[in-house]
Amino acid sequence: MSEQVLSSNDTVLRRYSGYTMKRAFNAIQTDVNASLAPMGLRMVTFSALAVVAENPGLPQSKLAEILMIERPNLVAIVEELERSEWITRDKSPTDRRAYQLRCTIAGKRLYQDAVLAVEAHDARMTAGLSKEEVASMKSALQRIEANGGIKKGGIDVKSNVSGA
Amino acid sequence: MSEQVLSSNDTVLRRYSGYTMKRAFNAIQTDVNASLAPMGLRMVTFSALAVVAENPGLPQSKLAEILMIERPNLVAIVEELERSEWITRDKSPTDRRAYQLRCTIAGKRLYQDAVLAVEAHDARMTAGLSKEEVASMKSALQRIEANGGIKKGGIDVKSNVSGA
């Protein structure tokens, strides 16, 4: 024993917003997925269901844009919701390339239950924080998100980092 | 047109901390990886390098525990840092199963450069927020992380953090 391990902690990383945010988000994701799993939903399928419920008739391309998911990756998500008969995909009468997404009755009912589960999850995760503290945190997070979209010298800053 | 698409936004999801946090973290991750890529680092390899730099001699199992990475997944990360000759893996004299991780001179130099890059990244992402707002956000995020470890009716009660 006593391998001369010092404080053996991550103090040095805690000064970066990103590290702390990653750990908090991991905790959130674990908890929300555990909360939604019993009703057959995941974080992303809940998000898609919510946006469809609030924007009936919207096409997949719009849903993908709203959730910032690439169109190819949305296909399986929409299929999953359709297979469970929580949403319908009807051909658009004005654009025969597009589908109109809408919640079924069962989908709306599930969505209502899921909202309660996610609200309970949110309350659990923010326990000990005042409404003002949570509001302030969300505001800061949205500012960070907005700052991310800013490109500096006209150079396109994207995420693609392939090895090699 | 007028596909009857309403606000076509994600307002309904913005009330959940997790959704806003996911979007903010995506922005952070994209930016930090773009910042570190030119020096051959990613977010996770930077984190590992930082912890090794601050805790010379620690074994992989401890590094995995600190960063909350499963041991099998840490192997490739450590290999990557070793192959680049930024850390060394010496057999522990007191436990022949374990390795002692240490930064090389080049690793320490790279780490210093990377710290500057990550600090610049952090300043960029939190631009427009006061020091107090950033500190408050981090505090809230750490509280959320701590709340995640707590199981209510069960056995798994972890650390009870201060406050409340």
Next chain:
DNA sequence: TATTGTTATACTCTATAACTATA
């Protein structure tokens, strides 16, 4: 020419089981 939805594909991240060599 551009867009919608799709297929195929590939790379990353994450989680688990099981092995070896030690303890």
Next chain:
DNA sequence: TATAGTTATAGAGTATAACAATA
């Protein structure tokens, strides 16, 4: 028996190219 490091593997999540049908 338990632990340190490893291998193999499988599941998500994410990104791009290219296609058919349609605009």
